[in-house]
Structures are given as C-alpha cells and as structure tokens.
Amino acid sequence: MIQMILLSVTCLLILSGEVYGAPKKRKTYSELKSCDLGNLAEEIASYDTVVKDIIDYAVTGPFKGKTYNELAKFVDKFGPRPSGSQVLEDSIDYMIELTREEDIKDIITEEVKVPHWSRGEEKLTMLEPRVKDIALLGLGMSVSTPPDGITAEVIVIRNFTELENIGENNIKGKIVLYDPVFITYGKTVAYRSQGASKAAAKGAIASLVRSIAPFSINSPHTGMQTYEKNVTKIPTAAITLEDADLIRRIITRGEKVVLKLEMTSSYDDKVSRNTIIDLKGRERSDSLVIVSGHIDSWDVGQGAMDDGGGLFISWAVPVILQRLSLRPKRTVRTIFWTAEEVGLVGAYAYEKQHRNESNNINFIMESDEGTFAPLGLAVGGNQEARCIIAEILKLFQSINASTLIEEDSPGSDITVITSKGVPGASLYNDNSEYFWFHHTEGDTMNVEDEQELDQGTAFWTAVAYIIADISVDIPR
Numbered sequence: 001m002i003q004m005i006l007l008s009v010t011c012l013l014i015l016s017g018e019v020y021g022a023p024k025k026r027k028t029y030s031e032l033k034s035c036d037l038g039n040l041a042e043e044i045a046s047y048d049t050v051v052k053d054i055i056d057y058a059v060t061g062p063f064k065g066k067t068y069n070e071l072a073k074f075v076d077k078f079g080p081r082p083s084g085s086q087v088l089e090d091s092i093d094y095m096i097e098l099t100r101e102e103d104i105k106d107i108i109t110e111e112v113k114v115p116h117w118s119r120g121e122e123k124l125t126m127l128e129p130r131v132k133d134i135a136l137l138g139l140g141m142s143v144s145t146p147p148d149g150i151t152a153e154v155i156v157i158r159n160f161t162e163l164e165n166i167g168e169n170n171i172k173g174k175i176v177l178y179d180p181v182f183i184t185y186g187k188t189v190a191y192r193s194q195g196a197s198k199a200a201a202k203g204a205i206a207s208l209v210r211s212i213a214p215f216s217i218n219s220p221h222t223g224m225q226t227y228e229k230n231v232t233k234i235p236t237a238a239i240t241l242e243d244a245d246l247i248r249r250i251i252t253r254g255e256k257v258v259l260k261l262e263m264t265s266s267y268d269d270k271v272s273r274n275t276i277i278d279l280k281g282r283e284r285s286d287s288l289v290i291v292s293g294h295i296d297s298w299d300v301g302q303g304a305m306d307d308g309g310g311l312f313i314s315w316a317v318p319v320i321l322q323r324l325s326l327r328p329k330r331t332v333r334t335i336f337w338t339a340e341e342v343g344l345v346g347a348y349a350y351e352k353q354h355r356n357e358s359n360n361i362n363f364i365m366e367s368d369e370g371t372f373a374p375l376g377l378a379v380g381g382n383q384e385a386r387c388i389i390a391e392i393l394k395l396f397q398s399i400n401a402s403t404l405i406e407e408d409s410p411g412s413d414i415t416v417i418t419s420k421g422v423p424g425a426s427l428y429n430d431n432s433e434y435f436w437f438h439h440t441e442g443d444t445m446n447v448e449d450e451q452e453l454d455q456g457t458a459f460w461t462a463v464a465y466i467i468a469d470i471s472v473d474i475p476r
C-alpha cells in the first residue's frame, strides 16, 4: 500500500511551459489508487544508503557549492544565450569541455536549424497626456516599426472576449494594449503569444501586452509570440505592470493616451546543437533515463534561472555518479536542449531524429521551472508508473522532497516526448517567485541559492540513479 502525499496546489498552478503552451492540467488533488508494489517496495527502500551517500556528497561533501559556483562561472562568462547566437554555440562548447574534464567521454552533439531573432533598438514614449519614457521589451519574432516609428492612440483590452465584441472602428489604426489579470502563467500567456495576431486581425497597427507576471519592479518580461499566417505582422512588445496600470487608469478617467513606438529587429536561420552526454548503463545500455534542461535563454538577464539551474543540475547527474563510481543498470543520458525559448526547437529535432528509439526511453526528466528548494516531482504517466515514482520519492524525506503531484503534461521541452506516451517528470520546486524574474533583466545569479541548488543536484542525481538501476522498467 502506498499512502500518497496529498497536496493542495492552489498556489502552484504555474509552469514555465513555453511558447505555444496551452494551459496545462495539473490536478489539485491527488488520490492514487492504492498500489501493491510487493517486493518492489522493499527493493526501492534498499536504496536508502545510496540516496544518503549522494545527498551527503552534494549537500555537505565535496560537491557542496559546486553547482552554484559552476553555474555562476558559466552565466558570468556568457551572459544571455539566445537561439542562433554565436555566444550560445560558445557556451555549448564550454559545457562539453567542462564535462570532458570530469573524464566523461560519451558526449555528442546533434545539429538543429534554429531561428535567430535579434533585438535592435527599442523605444516607447508616451506623448499624451504627458511625455514619459515607458520601459519595454519586444516579443520574440516581432517585426520592426517603420523608421519613423508608430504614433497612435492606445485602446486597452482586458481579454479576448472584449476584443471580439469591440467594433473594428474602435481598433483600426490604434495600438492595442492587452491588460489581462494574471491568473497563472499557463492561462495568461496567451495574451503574449497570440495577442499581436488577434489585434492585427481587427486592424490594430501595433500591440503591447502587460508583462505576464504576478509582480514587478518596473521590469518588462519578454517571451515568444507567433504571427498567424493570414494576418499582417504588427510590431509587438511587453510593458511593465506599473505602466499598464498607469495607462489604464488614465484612459478610464476619459483621457486619451498617445504612444510612439520605435522598434527594430532582424531575423535569419542558424545552426545550433543539442548536446547528449551518456553514462552508459552496466547491463542495459540501450535503455535510457534522461535528465535535461535547456542551454539557450532569452536575450536579457543572464539566463541563470531560466534555465541555467536546470542545465547545471542535469550536468551534475553523470558527474556525481561517475565520481562516486555509481554505474546504474540503464544508461543515464543528460540532454542540453537548444532553442527552447523560440518554440522547443531542439526538442522537436531530437524527437524526430530518435523516433525509432523512443521505446528505449524508460523515463525522461526536465528541470525548467526554477531550481529552488526541491519538493518532489510532477509526474506524467499511468498510475502504476506514478506509484513506483511515489515510492522512490519516500527516500527524500530528509530534504523535504517527497511530494508527487500528478501532471498530465510535465515540463516544457519533454512534452514533445511525453506526448508520445513516454513517462516523465519535471522538477517540482518551491518556485512561487519564479515568474517575478522570468524573461527579464532580473534573471541573474542573485535569484539562485547555493544550498537549494545543492539539494536540487542531490535530488536529481539520486532519483535518476534509482530509476536507472531498479529491476523494473517504468510502465507505460
């Protein structure tokens, strides 16, 4: 009998799920049917010593502080690593070298054609009712304004229903400002990802969006958006919560707001690489347990949180197992995805190239929602799979990381693979402040905590080890 941990996730209905992300279903109440694992429960319990060894090694032993320090060196050296940039490629080479220094030899890269959208000059000025500079960040793939910019009156729209019901004459020739109430990232992000196309369809000449965030110190949050094929591509950008509120208040008082928007950007295709690091299994090397994070980032901040932390706890898994001479039965594969931010491009390429091997993926894990204190895993798969993972999580009570939550579609990149029926999980962590910093200049090392990263590294390594070593495959 497994007593599942029940959890209210009302405050945790958030996810990083990027780009096209439809809101994901995360059950607020988890009541797994009791499952009788028989001898397997005892087998799993017998990993308590190795779990303790890994936790000691990462949290108080030789690896203490290593994840934080290596992450800091990396993001301080390279800064942001946008898709298609040379700095992203240099950072991939650096990670390969860092891994080789650990005497890990099974490293390959696979080329991927990726979009390279590059931000130029951006300026937004309120001209009426008073002159004020407004902080902005253009959204991914946004087109430029004409050289003289776009000067127009603003109309504030709360939601898409309001947009649909409004007469075209009220929108034509104007700048639409979407000012949605932040519910969850997954629910509210549609105003960023689809807003420009929907506004253009109604005749708007530019669109702005209140940053998709619950909190702000005057920081705009960028992110991906896509133009539908059948509409005019209009320039589009995010502004801060403060300025969205200001503009709405002024307009509500019956005054007219006129803005001047100037933006430039360029676009071409480039070649990037997914990075694949294998710690070959000692018995069933064709069976894979994958841990992963993405190496690209937005072009602001340092990409420390999104997704430097996920990158480095996934890097640490084969490194620690190698250092401790722990070689599980199955192969532990670390993947550094490229070009996640611009549409899970690396993950789609990997899935396509390895489709003939997808039966070999026993379990796939991703960390892309912060690496704050680990709490457990958000697990997708059938109930039998969840029972086994829940039993494994019981071994992490000493670091408070024993919670399993049910997630239909865990992760961001890995949804490309779990949607094919492969069981998987994303790191469930204490990330209630994640969207304060997400896709902003504020995504720096200051958001990261050394001890929490150590715990994340320990957790990620030990979970991957056990799943790769137990006698049974994760059922699907």
Ligand SMILES: *[C@@H]1O[C@H](CO)[C@@H](O)[C@H](O)[C@H]1NC(C)=O
Pocket: 158, 159, 161, 162
């Ligand atoms: C959409 O916005 C309008 C105008 O502010 C409001 O009356 C309506 O309740 C909103 N609808 C939803 C579904 O939030």
Ligand SMILES: *[C@@H]1O[C@H](CO)[C@@H](O)[C@H](O)[C@H]1NC(C)=O
Pocket: 201, 228, 230, 231
């Ligand atoms: C463009 O196509 C989408 C579906 O692909 C449709 O929902 C939308 O109404 C179309 N817009 C226009 C302006 O035709």
Ligand SMILES: *[C@@H]1O[C@H](CO)[C@@H](O)[C@H](O)[C@H]1NC(C)=O
Pocket: 353, 354, 356, 357
């Ligand atoms: C799958 O396809 C790739 C590339 O086409 C090839 O390198 C690999 O050997 C194939 N794997 C299997 C298990 O057939």
Ligand SMILES: *[C@@H]1O[C@H](CO)[C@@H](O)[C@H](O)[C@H]1NC(C)=O
Pocket: 398, 399, 400
């Ligand atoms: C785990 O939670 C307990 C109770 O909240 C707390 O006292 C303890 O310090 C936590 N342990 C860790 C490693 O965070």
